[in-house]
Amino acid sequence: MSGLALDFRLAEPADAAALGGFMARNFVAAYGHCSTPENIQAAIHEHYGEAAQLRQIQDPSRWNLIALHGDQWVGHAQIKSGGDVPDGVTARPAIELSRFYVDTAFHGRSIAQAMMEMVKSRARELGARSIFLSVWQEQPQAIRFYTKEGFTIAGTLVFVVGNDPKDDWLMVHTLD
Ligand SMILES: CC(C)(COP(=O)(O)OP(=O)(O)OC[C@H]1O[C@@H](n2cnc3c(N)ncnc32)[C@H](O)[C@@H]1OP(=O)(O)O)[C@@H](O)C(=O)NCCC(=O)NCCS
Structure with missing residues (x-):
């Protein structure tokens, strides 16, 4: 289905708890099976706890976008600039797409495409x-989406869930 009415806005400090809730719910839906419950909880606390979200919203090197359908949050993307750039990324300067999630109930409805345009x-x-971005090698839906958006695999990275290292692909999209 396409043509869903969407609005976009940047996250504000008052959004920290709600953004953490959105991310925790959707992280569990997408990745809850990838490690032990203890590691999943540790990752949620580390990345999506209210304090962690507040730090990220207030971090001037991060841009936190929220996609809304009416009052409902349907997506979240985060860009990080100025950080380390992996060796496989040759077109520089480069920025990291550090987070890109569409609410599970809204997959396949062109929200991801609209958010990627932003x-x-x-x-x-x-x-x-x-x-550039890092995506779990066992997440075919996201890899398929990024490939359609012009990202290609440029190497491997490791993403640690709690204390569980996961093999990721480094994917890169050149803008010019
Ligand atoms: C990645 C994401 C934003 C893409 O949004 P989306 O709405 O699913 O995007 P699309 O509708 O274009 O679907 C992507 C492709 O995956 C396919 N797909 C759907 N469900 C799938 C599944 N369970 N397994 C494999 N592929 C699947 C779709 O058919 C589509 O391919 P097609 O266009 O060739 O038919 C969304 O899936 C998401 O939020 N996933 C969870 C979070 C995540 O993994 N983010 C990336 C972290 S790096």
């Missing part, structure tokens, strides 16, 4: 020549 536009505004 991400690419912001990356260009920031002067980036490429966007």
Whole structure:
């Protein structure tokens, strides 16, 4: 289905708890099976706890976008600039797409495509020549989406869930 009415806005400090709730729910839906319950809880606390979310919203190197359908939050993307860039990323300067989630109930409804347009536009505004990201090698839906959006695999990375290292792909999209 397409044509869903969408609005976008940047996250504010008052959104920290709600953003953490959105991310925890959707992280469990997408990745809850990938490790032990203890590791999943540790990852949620580390990345999506209210304090962690507040730090990220207030971090000037991060851009936190929320997609809404009416009052309902349906997506969240985060860009991080100025951090380390992996070796496989040759078009520089590069920015990291550090988070990209659509609410599970809204997959397949073109929200991801609209949100990615916003991400690419912001990356260009920031002067980036490429966007890179890390995606779990066992997440075919996301890999398929990123491939359709012009990202290609440029290496491997490790993402640690609690204390459980996971093999990720490094994917890169060149903007020019
Ligand atoms: C990644 C994400 C934003 C893409 O949004 P989406 O709405 O699913 O995107 P699309 O509708 O274009 O679907 C992507 C592709 O996956 C396919 N797909 C759907 N369900 C799938 C499944 N269970 N397994 C494999 N592929 C699947 C779709 O058919 C589509 O491919 P197609 O266009 O060739 O038919 C969304 O899936 C998501 O939020 N996933 C969970 C969070 C996540 O993993 N984010 C990335 C972290 S790096």
